[in-house]
Amino acid sequence: xxxxxxxxxxxxxxxxxxxxxxxxxxxxxxxxxxxxxxxxxxxxxxxxxxxxxxxxxxxxxxxxxxxxxxxxxxxxxxxxxxxxxxxxxxxxxxxxxxxxxxxxxxxxxxxxxxxxxxxxxxxxxxxxxxxxxxxxxxxxxxxxxxxxxxxxxxxxxxxxxxxxxxxxxxxxxxxxxxxxxxxxxxxxxxxxxxxxxxxxxxxxxxxxxxxxxxxxxxxxxxxxxxxxxxxxxxxxxxxxxxxxxxxxxxxxxxxxxxxxxxxxxxxxxxxxxxxxxxxxxxxxxxxxxxxxxxxxxxxxxxxxxxxxxxxxxxxxxxxxxxxxxxxxxxxxxxxxxxxxxxxxxxxxxxxxxxxxxxxxxxxxxxxxxxxxxxxxxxxxxxxxxxxxxxxxxxxxxxxxxxxxxxxxxxxxxxxxxxxxxxxxxxxxxxxxxxxxxxxxxxx
Numbered sequence: 001x002x003x004x005x006x007x008x009x010x011x012x013x014x015x016x017x018x019x020x021x022x023x024x025x026x027x028x029x030x031x032x033x034x035x036x037x038x039x040x041x042x043x044x045x046x047x048x049x050x051x052x053x054x055x056x057x058x059x060x061x062x063x064x065x066x067x068x069x070x071x072x073x074x075x076x077x078x079x080x081x082x083x084x085x086x087x088x089x090x091x092x093x094x095x096x097x098x099x100x101x102x103x104x105x106x107x108x109x110x111x112x113x114x115x116x117x118x119x120x121x122x123x124x125x126x127x128x129x130x131x132x133x134x135x136x137x138x139x140x141x142x143x144x145x146x147x148x149x150x151x152x153x154x155x156x157x158x159x160x161x162x163x164x165x166x167x168x169x170x171x172x173x174x175x176x177x178x179x180x181x182x183x184x185x186x187x188x189x190x191x192x193x194x195x196x197x198x199x200x201x202x203x204x205x206x207x208x209x210x211x212x213x214x215x216x217x218x219x220x221x222x223x224x225x226x227x228x229x230x231x232x233x234x235x236x237x238x239x240x241x242x243x244x245x246x247x248x249x250x251x252x253x254x255x256x257x258x259x260x261x262x263x264x265x266x267x268x269x270x271x272x273x274x275x276x277x278x279x280x281x282x283x284x285x286x287x288x289x290x291x292x293x294x295x296x297x298x299x300x301x302x303x304x305x306x307x308x309x310x311x312x313x314x315x316x317x318x319x320x321x322x323x324x325x326x327x328x329x330x331x332x333x334x335x336x337x338x339x340x341x342x343x344x345x346x347x348x349x350x351x352x353x354x355x356x357x358x359x360x361x362x363x364x365x366x367x368x369x370x371x372x373x374x375x376x377x378x379x380x381x382x383x384x385x386x387x388x389x390x391x392x393x394x395x396x397x398x399x400x401x402x403x404x405x406x407x408x409x410x411x412x413x414x415x416x417x418x419x420x421x422x423x424x425x426x427x428x429x430x431x432x433x434x435x436x437x438x439x440x441x442x443x
Contacts, residue, residue: 003037003080010035010082012097015318016104019049019141022316023266025148028139030104031088038080048261048315050269050304051101051167054297055094055160056277058324059083061285061294068295071302072319085320091365092323095127098272099166101320102140111137112166114365124360124368128162131184131194133170140169142268147176154260154267156181156201158251160238160274162194167270171197181258185247187238203257210249214242230289239278239289241296247273248300252307261312273297277325284328333405337414338396343367345395349387350379358384381420388418 013032020027021034023045062069075081087097089106091114099112107113112127112135119125128135142155146169157168162184171180171194182198183191189211193200215234218241219225227233229240251271254260260267275293283289301319308315329336339362346367347357358379360368369384394402394410402410419427425435432438 002078004077005081005083006037007083008037010085011088012085012101012320012322013088013104013106015051015101015320016141018318019145019268022046022049023145023149025145027104027141027144030138031106031109032104035080035082038082044264044314045266046314046316047264048267048269048308048312049318050308050315051271051318051320052301052304053098053101053164053167053270053272054276054294054319054321055272055274056280056285056323056325057294057297057321059085060324060327061276061280061290061321064285064327065291065294068291069298071298071305075301075305075317075319079317087323093364094277094322095163095166097322098164099136101322102142102167102169103136103138104141105138109138110166111135114363115163116361116363116365116368118368122371128165131162131165131182131192133165133168133173133194133197136166136170139174140167142180142270143169143174143177145266145268146178146180147174149265151176151178152265154181154258154269156183156254156258156260156268157270157272158183158185158247158254159270159272160185164270164272167272173197181254183250183254185243185250189243189246191250201254201258204250204253207246207249207253211242211246214245214249217245218242230292232289237278237282238275239282239293240275241293244273244275244293244296244300247271248303251300251304255307256311261308261315272322273300280325285325286328286331335393335396335406335409335412335414338398339363339367341396341398342391345391346384346387350377350383352377381422385418385420388415389413391415 011032014035016030017027017032018035021039089096089100093114095112095115096107099110100106103110116124116126146153146155170177172178179199181201182193183201183204184193186192190208191204218229219227219234234240234242255269260269276297279289279293305317343357343359343362346359350358352358358370358374360370391414393406393412393414396414428435428437
């Protein structure tokens, strides 16, 4: 339906129920709702639903670069866009949010809580390690619709890492499921998959040389063949428009060679464009680099829609982000926590021997503690929480003086509060008067 931009609230979990309505498949009741404003009556399901995730491109990134996304703007005006959309959980991080999109539920239910997390056995490891979809404890849109329609739909995903598996699903790991198409672009541009549960589109390997072609094209665009893009080595990192154009080539080839949208049975295609997220981490969301890759992803979106209009006709495109991005500290005066320094300071405070650490791993979601070594060293979670509650901005900076704009804030505490996870019921009781949040609060 063409409603243009709406101020209505929406959650990433709403994609699940909305896809069920579009395909006339009754899905399990989850946390999301049907996005009624985006739908219009139709006697038949669309031939293809394409879900496109622009990694890290929340509204704050779009507002920062308002002229870089004309194709998305056109789709917003011709279709329906939810300006109040939210991820709905914290941390808003890639594997967790893609899994929320796929399952229609939040991390406390689908089980993928972050990039790295602690398993039930106490180990810390990455989500979807070895491209195994079984970290996800709930079925996805694709799992459910595929089974409901007798495995007739074509289902596939093209993405950068296994982190995005949560929006695709389990393939043949689902009882009675089939091997959906999975194409992951590795660091060197070659295509990989997981033949145990998925099928790898064979036709894409012939396009692997396109990455070099796209790199050469990008190199020539500034008038000098020097291997650089905005002062960066084009071939060194997944951080420039050449990678986006290469993914565009792969995406259109996968749709065509795998026969998506060629019959009346609704098919499902998922893709994640990762470059905007990588660039925002490397150069900040305010950078020219971010504007350029955002424009390249927008052009790829336009190419996708043009291909669908010419080859499918009856389709739905869902475009979303998995999270926004953090403005650079130069603009916000926020303090970016130096995790390596934090780990050093924890170990120094508790006089840990050189070569050992109370921290197993630092991550975007915070540090994971080495509980076995803590017990041996006589340090409790309460001890570390007490240290963190007194940890200041000055403590987190190695040099004698903090940067000039922070001089008046040197004694400012970095953390609002820190406590052991076992104390969560006490914290909830303090906040809500009961060990669990009230039912009308999603937490």
